[in-house]
Amino acid sequence: xxxxxxxxxxxxxxxxxxxxxxxxxxxxxxxxxxxxxxxxxxxxxxxxxxxxxxxxxxxxxxxxxxxxxxxxxxxxxxxxxxxxxxxxxxxxxxxxxxxxxxxxxxxxxxxxxxxxxxxxxxxxxxxxxxxxxxxxxxxxxxxxxxxxxxxxxxxxxxxxxxxxxxxxxxxxxxxxxxxxxxxxxxxxxxxxxxx
Amino acid sequence: xxxxxxxxxxxxxxxxxxxxxxxxxxxxxxxxxxxxxxxxxxxxxxxxxxxxxxxxxxxxxxxxxxxxxxxxxxxxxxxxxxxxxxxxxxxxxxxxxxxx
Ligand SMILES: [Zn+2]
Numbered sequence: 001x002x003x004x005x006x007x008x009x010x011x012x013x014x015x016x017x018x019x020x021x022x023x024x025x026x027x028x029x030x031x032x033x034x035x036x037x038x039x040x041x042x043x044x045x046x047x048x049x050x051x052x053x054x055x056x057x058x059x060x061x062x063x064x065x066x067x068x069x070x071x072x073x074x075x076x077x078x079x080x081x082x083x084x085x086x087x088x089x090x091x092x093x094x095x096x097x098x099x100x101x102x103x104x105x106x107x108x109x110x111x112x113x114x115x116x117x118x119x120x121x122x123x124x125x126x127x128x129x130x131x132x133x134x135x136x137x138x139x140x141x142x143x144x145x146x147x148x149x150x151x152x153x154x155x156x157x158x159x160x161x162x163x164x165x166x167x168x169x170x171x172x173x174x175x176x177x178x179x180x181x182x183x184x185x186x187x188x189x190x191x192x193x194x195x
Numbered sequence: 196x197x198x199x200x201x202x203x204x205x206x207x208x209x210x211x212x213x214x215x216x217x218x219x220x221x222x223x224x225x226x227x228x229x230x231x232x233x234x235x236x237x238x239x240x241x242x243x244x245x246x247x248x249x250x251x252x253x254x255x256x257x258x259x260x261x262x263x264x265x266x267x268x269x270x271x272x273x274x275x276x277x278x279x280x281x282x283x284x285x286x287x288x289x290x291x292x293x294x295x
Contacts, residue, residue, distance in 0.1 A: 069204045069259070084259035085203050137196055137209035144206075151204075154211055154257045 023176045024119050027183055033127030034190035036183075039120030039171065043092040045100040046112045050086040053108035060102045061090070070149040072163065081150040081163055089150075089161055089173070093120070118161075119179055121172040121186060127193035128168055134189030136160075142167065156185050197272065199253070202279045203261040216252040218242045219264040220284045246270060248290060253277070266290060 024038030049057050049065070058064045066073045066082045073080045077094035090111075092098035101111045123131065129140040135156040139145060150163035158181055161173040174182045198207040224230055224238060243249070249269050254262045266275040266285060275293040276285065285293075 069206065084261060087260060137211050152258055152260075153208075159257050 023179045024121070024183070027121075029187050029190060031127075031190060031194040033194045034123060034125040034131045036186050036190055037122045037124075039093065039122050041096040042094075042115065042118075042120060043096050043098040043100050044113070044115045044118055044173075045090040046114045047080075047088040047090055048086055048110040049088070049108065051108070053086075053106070056106050056108045057102075057111065070145075070151050072148050072150050074148075079163070081161065083150075083152050083161065091120075091173075093171075117175055118173045119176045121174075121182070123170040123172065123186065123190075124168060126168055127190065128170055131186065131189035131193040132162070132170060132172075134192050135185040136162065138162070140164075155182055158182050158185075199265070199274055200277050201255045201258060201261070202263050202277050203259045204255065208255065208258055212255060212257040214254045214256045216254050216262060219250040219252045248275070248294070250284065252280075266293065 022038075022041070027036070027038040029036040047057060047065075054065050054067065061075070061078065061080065063073055063075045063078075063080070065080050065088055069082060071082045077092050078098065078100075079091045079093065081089045081091070083089055090100050092100060096115065101113050102109075132155070133140055136153060138151070138153050145151070145162075145164055147164050147166050150161060152159065152161050154160065155172070155174070158174055158178040160182065163171040163173070165171055172182065172186070197210040199210055199213050200207050201213075221238065224234075227235070230238070247268055247270055249267055251265050251267055252262055253265050254260070262280050263277055264280060264282070265277045267273065268275070275290070278285075
């Protein structure tokens with residue numbers, strides 16, 4: 001997807017009467033302990049499956065869906081995040097056009113494309129957990145929330161999916177209409193973490 | 196922050212992720228059309244609302260999304276136990292043991 005706001009994109013859209021602006025275009029904040037970035041457009045699927053459906057979708061993905069609370073599984077840029085006993089968020093963070101929904105319907109699973117429902121933010125740095133904790137009540141110590149785990153939780157009043165990709169790196173997924181609110185809280189938290 | 200143990204996440208989570216969903220173990224009627232108005236009223240509206248131990252439904256709404264049941268004191272707000280939906284109602288002896 002073209003970056004809206006760059007010179008090239010402006011020139012290319014000059015003759016159009018409307019242009020789509022990406023909800024998180026240009027959002028970036030950094031201080032000495034936390035860096036916040038808007039994630040690139042991604043493919044996303046809300047998956048509901050149980051029993052036989054877990055195997056059905058695992059075969060589609062090419063790797064096993066995680067089945068323990070909070071667990072994630074990844075292959076390349078495709079990630080499967082356990083959200084509940086029969087619910088996962090599937091992401092392809094590099095290929096926004098990834099075919100995460102099987103072309104053939106199968107009654108054992110419900111896979112819904114939600115690519116445009118969510119946006120992602122990337123938080124990195126030694127103060128990332130502290131910054132999140134300004135608005136997220138979860139215990140983000142490495143013992144309680146290790147790297148490569150994920151969970152649905154809240155940030156202020158907004159529901160988010162929090163994915164700890166590494167010790168000092170998080171991905172925050174939120175609904176796109178929450179972007180100004182969530183971004184405000186993340187920046188505030190990052191500023192506080194630096195004090 | 197009050198921490199509540201979710202039996203599906205198998206861990207304690209902050210209360211802000213949860214929502215109370217009323218009294219637990221209310222048996223839904225098999226054929227509502229055959230109920231008298233009085234029986235329907237009792238099933239649908241009348242709740243115990245005790246001072247002390249209460250058996251309640253909760254939902255981990257901003258977490259795994261699951262409904263589960265809890266034994267909670269309405270006086271102290273202490274959760275004595277949480278258990279999965281569909282598991283049997285704890286006996287009086289079991290609750291007394293938990294209160295020790
Ligand atoms: Zn849960």
